[in-house]
Amino acid sequence: MPTKIIELARHGDIVVEKKYGMSLEEFRRDHLNPLVPVVLGDATAQWPAVKEFSFEFFKRRFGNREVEIAGQHFPLAEFIDRLETCTAENPAPYPGKLALDRHFPELIEYVQPRFNYACPDRIGHRAIPQSFACGAANYEIFFGSSGGSFPYVHYDYMGFHAWINQIVGEKEFIIVPPWESHYVYPDPADPWKSLVNNLKDPDLERFPLTTQATVLSFIVGPGETMFIPNGWWHTTISKTATISVAFDQLCHSNWSRFRAEVRTKFAGAHPAKQALSQAYLALLGPMLDLSERMRTART
Numbered sequence: 548m549p550t551k552i553i554e555l556a557r558h559g560d561i562v563v564e565k566k567y568g569m570s571l572e573e574f575r576r577d578h579l580n581p582l583v584p585v586v587l588g589d590a591t592a593q594w595p596a597v598k599e600f601s602f603e604f605f606k607r608r609f610g611n612r613e614v615e616i617a618g619q620h621f622p623l624a625e626f627i628d629r630l631e632t633c634t635a636e637n638p639a640p641y642p643g644k645l646a647l648d649r650h651f652p653e654l655i656e657y658v659q660p661r662f663n664y665a666c667p668d669r670i671g672h673r674a675i676p677q678s679f680a681c682g683a684a685n686y687e688i689f690f691g692s693s694g695g696s697f698p699y700v701h702y703d704y705m706g707f708h709a710w711i712n713q714i715v716g717e718k719e720f721i722i723v724p725p726w727e728s729h730y731v732y733p734d735p736a737d738p739w740k741s742l743v744n745n746l747k748d749p750d751l752e753r754f755p756l757t758t759q760a761t762v763l764s765f766i767v768g769p770g771e772t773m774f775i776p777n778g779w780w781h782t783t784i785s786k787t788a789t790i791s792v793a794f795d796q797l798c799h800s801n802w803s804r805f806r807a808e809v810r811t812k813f814a815g816a817h818p819a820k821q822a823l824s825q826a827y828l829a830l831l832g833p834m835l836d837l838s839e840r841m842r843t844a845r846t
């Protein structure tokens with residue numbers, strides 16, 4: 548069956564599409580390797596989460612569980628009531644983000660299987676020192692209210708690819724390509740964060756170059772998955788109350804970017820330590836490539 552394609556956004560020659568029934572080969576050729584974002588309409592079709600998760604489900608099963616959101620502690624039921632009743636003008640704090648394995652370990656099986664497009668992944672590999680992976684959480688669950696916007700425009704740290712799986716409600720994504728970083732004013736103190744907080748209505752006195760940026764925005768709905776390759780600037784706004792589950796990926800296609808990020812992260816370390824970590828990653832990359840290829844050949 549041919550891949551079903553729906554155009555979501557276009558700006559000049561940059562297009563964001565939603566695809567159904569895409570082969571792994573096509574994903575790697577057209578998205579993973581050239582670093583082209585895409586929305587997958589059916590990657591999570593097997594996830595029990597897509598059928599089962601709702602605000603009602605979380606209130607019933609975990610309503611009394613205490614969660615910390617934006618520095619405040621709530622029983623989850625109280626936070627959910629707030630999400631569902633607050634207004635777009637006065638949204639609940641966002642992101643209401645929790646590590647799934649720490650807060651809801653019993654729900655990990657609801658976000659399985661890991662679909663092929665996001666495999667292999669090296670983030671949890673035992674050969675990668677935890678300090679390099681910045682303790683990236685396996686799966687994070689995000690609860691949002693209508694109007695809740697991610698607090699800044701950014702790209703994911705350490706050069707990771709981001710996978711954001713929309714489970715309940717609709718979220719708008721606003722993205723800008725990596726080669727236009729100079730139009731979005733990276734924060735000199737945190738170069739993966741932009742100083743511009745509203746890309747759709749920027750402060751043109753402070754940020755005049757944003758008018759030249761290719762800003763693409765589109766909606767991702769329940770059961771759909773956003774793939775954001777490393778380096779793409781992004782932020783979100785929930786259009787309704789939302790639940791999403793996100794994870795990062797490190798593989799062959801972002802390995803060199805990851806090495807560059809490790810170099811920057813440890814720029815202040817002793818030169819011998821830096822040289823050693825770079826030499827280690829230079830050797831490890833091809834070894835992991837080989838072992839991943841052998842594993843694929845066996846399956």
Ligand SMILES: O=C(O)CCC(=O)C(=O)O
Nearest residue numbers: 689697703711783791793
């Ligand atoms: O789902 C969202 O609101 C965006 C999440 C995100 O970009 C991140 O956590 O890095």
Ligand SMILES: [Fe+2]
Nearest residue numbers: 701702703709
């Ligand atoms: Fe992100």
